[in-house]
Amino acid sequence: MALKDKTVYVCDYCGQESVKWVGKCPSCGRWNTMKELTIRSEKPANGAVRAALKAAGVEDDNRSHPIPVNDIHADETPRMDMHDVELNRVLGGGLVHGSLVLLGGEPGIGKSTLILQTVLNLKGKKILYVSGEESARQLKLRADRLRKSKKDNAEAESDLLVLCETNLEQIFLQIEETQPDLVVIDSIQTIQTDSVESSPGSLTQIRECAASLLKYAKGGGVSILLIGHINKEGSLAGPKVLEHIVDTVLQFEGDQHYMYRILRSIKNRFGSTSELGIYEMRHDGLRQVSNPSELLLTDNREGLSGVAIAGAIEGVRPFLIETQALVSTAAYGTAQRSTTGFDGRRLNMLLAVLEKRVGFKLAQKDVFLNIAGGLRVTDPAIDLSVIAAVLSSNVDTPIDSDVCLAGEVGLSGEIRPVARIEQRIGEAQKLGFRRIVLPARNLYGIDPRQYSIELVPVKKVADAVRELFG
Numbered sequence: 001m002a003l004k005d006k007t008v009y010v011c012d013y014c015g016q017e018s019v020k021w022v023g024k025c026p027s028c029g030r031w032n033t034m035k036e037l038t039i040r041s042e043k044p045a046n047g048a049v050r051a052a053l054k055a056a057g058v059e060d061d062n063r064s065h066p067i068p069v070n071d072i073h074a075d076e077t078p079r080m081d082m083h084d085v086e087l088n089r090v091l092g093g094g095l096v097h098g099s100l101v102l103l104g105g106e107p108g109i110g111k112s113t114l115i116l117q118t119v120l121n122l123k124g125k126k127i128l129y130v131s132g133e134e135s136a137r138q139l140k141l142r143a144d145r146l147r148k149s150k151k152d153n154a155e156a157e158s159d160l161l162v163l164c165e166t167n168l169e170q171i172f173l174q175i176e177e178t179q180p181d182l183v184v185i186d187s188i189q190t191i192q193t194d195s196v197e198s199s200p201g202s203l204t205q206i207r208e209c210a211a212s213l214l215k216y217a218k219g220g221g222v223s224i225l226l227i228g229h230i231n232k233e234g235s236l237a238g239p240k241v242l243e244h245i246v247d248t249v250l251q252f253e254g255d256q257h258y259m260y261r262i263l264r265s266i267k268n269r270f271g272s273t274s275e276l277g278i279y280e281m282r283h284d285g286l287r288q289v290s291n292p293s294e295l296l297l298t299d300n301r302e303g304l305s306g307v308a309i310a311g312a313i314e315g316v317r318p319f320l321i322e323t324q325a326l327v328s329t330a331a332y333g334t335a336q337r338s339t340t341g342f343d344g345r346r347l348n349m350l351l352a353v354l355e356k357r358v359g360f361k362l363a364q365k366d367v368f369l370n371i372a373g374g375l376r377v378t379d380p381a382i383d384l385s386v387i388a389a390v391l392s393s394n395v396d397t398p399i400d401s402d403v404c405l406a407g408e409v410g411l412s413g414e415i416r417p418v419a420r421i422e423q424r425i426g427e428a429q430k431l432g433f434r435r436i437v438l439p440a441r442n443l444y445g446i447d448p449r450q451y452s453i454e455l456v457p458v459k460k461v462a463d464a465v466r467e468l469f470g
Helices: 047-055 085-091 111-120 136-146 150-159 168-178 203-220 239-245 292-296 344-358 380-395 421-430 461-469
Strands: 006-011 034-039 100-105 127-131 160-164 182-186 223-229 248-253 260-268 276-282 285-288 307-314 317-329 337-340 365-371 403-405 435-439 454-458
Touching: 034 203, 085 248, 085 260, 085 276, 100 111, 100 203, 100 239, 111 127, 111 136, 111 182, 111 223, 111 285, 127 136, 127 168, 136 160, 160 168, 168 203, 203 223, 203 239, 292 317, 307 380, 307 421, 317 380, 317 421, 337 344, 344 365, 344 380, 344 461, 365 380, 380 403, 380 461, 421 435, 435 461, 454 461
Parallel strands: 100 223, 100 248, 127 160, 127 182, 182 223, 307 403, 337 365, 403 435, 435 454
Antiparallel strands: 006 034, 248 260, 260 276, 276 285, 307 317, 317 365
16 A cells, blocks of 8 residues: 655754644744645655665665674775865864765855855866856856966866756766766755655755755765755754754855855864854955954054953954944933844843942943954853943043953853963964953963963952953
């Protein structure tokens, strides 16, 4: 007796499944996120997919056998060098062979530009670029803009193959014929398979296509890089279902009005998720930023109130960022609290600490906070610089331009120690700062004489206020 297909409803935000449609997801509590998904009772791979999987040495059956762990050979395979320091750092040292990587981001942020300029520099590697959004002529024009010399053009053309196709079965056949080292799918929302009767971009199509690509990547040893869009809520379109399938999820983010772009690792089975890559968008493509501190700091902050420099760390990389604050009398009955690049709830907590522990009355004043450069920082060590910038704007007194701050603020008004203080001190010293205000407990085991920068320890917020404003 033939089995019937099963229909379930999946939340595209958290991946929660339900046998019937509900308006509010029972797991994450969001409204109107349940999407219909058809689970087929038979294997989704049709004849063309089965032929490609069989040619790649992938068994197309559901049988599996237990293997003793001591009999499994897990030699460390070399990673593929992407010839991009920032991308290699975020991937954990390079692209793992046979992995499935998803790169997500807003439309127009530069995802295709990043991948295209990366694969153009992979000499000696055969790359298959599958485009479902652009024509071959459009890709050619983009590639010509990204190339730097005619000599590089000839080498890149012999290594990069372009395929404009949206049918998954045809893509598998072309992969089997060309035998590439890396496959790029731009984008996964445009790919469809004949085994599913739904439109491209639907939850069912994305899930089946990604599952087939993962099976081929693991069995054939071919690395596949997927490009995906994010929806208006800021999460990957198709989602959590797609994030569960792939090995690595990278997010390319940034404000289109700023020149900086940040590459973050949300999920990585082969490396750390705390790494960060920074790029600068230019007319000829994306440029790697090796020293972001020099670009994120402005030179004309001398004599300006409401500006404080924070020593932050993202992953293992230290850099200095500029924290800007503006405090003014509330024009309406309720004071405004606005933040850009910083958690608004944490700002409210810091303002409450200032009012309760230090005595500054800010309840009837508007507070606006901005992290310069369009960055979004989650490091708690910038709490001290946020408080310093707010107080500087409140009393209209500038902070010395050669002072840097690093410290987490507790609810009792104490300055809590932060991690990797040596790296923060070294970065501030390298950029010519003369003093750095830091938690007193971070000085245990550190010899201040080994640094040319003055270390100013503080225990409470009141101590930091006296050091900065006298």
